Amino acid sequence: MDELEHLWQVRQPCQVHMTGASQSGKSETLLKMVEHDKHAFAEGFDTVVYAAPRLDDQDIGSKDKDYIARLQKAAAGKRLMVCGNVPDVSHIVDGYRDENVLLALDDLTNFSDLSRVGRLGSMDAHHLGISTVYLYQSPTQKAKGLDLLTLRRNKTGELFFMNHNDRTVMATQNSRLYPDNRGFLARSLDHAWERFKVPYIYCNTQSYTRLPRRYSCYTAIFKELEHGPFFFDAERG
Numbered sequence: 001m002d003e004l005e006h007l008w009q010v011r012q013p014c015q016v017h018m019t020g021a022s023q024s025g026k027s028e029t030l031l032k033m034v035e036h037d038k039h040a041f042a043e044g045f046d047t048v049v050y051a052a053p054r055l056d057d058q059d060i061g062s063k064d065k066d067y068i069a070r071l072q073k074a075a076a077g078k079r080l081m082v083c084g085n086v087p088d089v090s091h092i093v094d095g096y097r098d099e100n101v102l103l104a105l106d107d108l109t110n111f112s113d114l115s116r117v118g119r120l121g122s123m124d125a126h127h128l129g130i131s132t133v134y135l136y137q138s139p140t141q142k143a144k145g146l147d148l149l150t151l152r153r154n155k156t157g158e159l160f161f162m163n164h165n166d167r168t169v170m171a172t173q174n175s176r177l178y179p180d181n182r183g184f185l186a187r188s189l190d191h192a193w194e195r196f197k198v199p200y201i202y203c204n205t206q207s208y209t210r211l212p213r214r215y216s217c218y219t220a221i222f223k224e225l226e227h228g229p230f231f232f233d234a235e236r237g
Contacts (some may be wrong), residue, residue: 001025005212008204010041012100014132015062018200019139019169020161024134025199027067029102029159032222033133035074037102038220045131046099048080049087052106055230086116093128101130108136109143117146133188138169141145156206158162162189162201178217178234185217188232192219 010016018026037159038044050071054064067080079096081087092101103120122131134151141148156227163169167186174185192198196219204216218229 004136004211004215004231005228007209007230008215008221010143010157010204010207010221011206012043012066013129014156015192015204016133016157016159017073017139017152017155018135018159018161019137020159021137021163021166022202023164023189024161025043026108027160029161029222030106030135031070031074034071034104036222038086039223041131043100045078047081047096047101049083049092049101049103050106051083051086051104051111052109053080053083053084053110053112054068054107056112062177065155076178079170085113086120088116089119089128092130102133103130104135106135107143108134109141109146109148111143112197114143114146115149130199138163138166139173140169156204158203158205159200159220160185160189160203162193177205181234188219190219191232192230196220198224201232202229 018029020026033040034045048071054060055068058225071082072080087103106115108117111117117184118204120130139148139152158173160170160173167190168187170189171183172211174181174183178184185203188201192201198220201219202221204211204218214233215231217234218231221229226232
């Protein structure tokens with residue numbers, strides 16, 4: 001829709017959550033996010049920091065090595081930092097001052113030390129100019145040392161991926177985001193996959209956006225489609 005051009009882009013800094021079952025496409029979509037950042041985000045990123053608890057092992061497997069190689073390719077032209085623990089926010093600010101930074105925390109709830117996540121999820125990260133992306137399986141997950149409910153309150157958007165084993169999670173999120181349109185998220189997600197083979201939908205929850213509320217759910221924001229995102233009408237379903 002021409003009238004929605006650029007209104008759908010993610011404003012920075014942002015806090016985006018990516019939730020869905022294992023093997024649902026979160027990590028693959030993160031690669032597309034990094035590669036097509038200037039398409040999906042208002043300004044794009046100068047630096048990408050990727051952290052995953054499995055990288056904390058001294059000997060990482062061939063699958064993880066391959067993923068890091070693909071991430072390096074996707075991040076061409078940007079600085080890339082890879083680590084196995086949640087990095088110190090102050091180190092990111094000091095090291096990449098005046099840059100647009102994307103911090104991606106993969107497999108969030110399995111980090112051994114989550115004490116630094118609280119500051120990232122607060123307004124501190126916004127004021128420091130850090131955009132954060134959290135990847136985990138479910139909004140109802142529990143993790144020692146992490147208040148996921150509080151972390152989610154400051155989110156500016158969420159990428160929902162399929163979870164066939166627990167459709168109740170999608171129903172709960174639907175009741176919070178689109179209470180007047182029962183089943184809207186599940187239908188939109190099914191439509192995104194069946195028609196475009198895109199495994200996610202994006203719900204824009206940014207404050208003070210000019211994007212009409214009825215079109216706040218859409219898919220294919222990382223150039224999966226030639227003509228840009230496909231919007232779902234929350235007033236029609």
